[in-house]
Amino acid sequence: MEITLITGPAGVGKSTLCWEMSLQLATVNVAHTVIETDELDRNVSAANLVLPGGVRRTGRR
Known part of the structure; x- marks a missing residue:
């Protein structure tokens, strides 16, 4: 797997x-x-974020 970070x-x-870049990769059928x-x-939405262990974060950012 290659990763390009911009x-x-x-x-x-x-x-x-x-x-x-996505358009050009799709044009040549690169996944x-x-x-x-x-x-x-x-x-x-931060109000609907579920943290590890099933802990639900509520409220607005």
């Missing part, structure tokens, strides 16, 4: 680069995934 300050084009922490933040 880092940098806000607004420099990390997400744009990820989606362009891959993109994990973008901004999208995780938008889609994982």
Whole structure:
């Protein structure tokens, strides 16, 4: 397994680069995934987070 980590300050084009790389990999049928922490933040509600051991975290961030 190979991992490419893309880092940098806000607004420099990390997400744009990820989606362009994903498009190019898909075009040549290379299996891959993109994990973008901004999208995780938008889609994982802290109010519904279940921690190890089944402990449920409640409240807002």
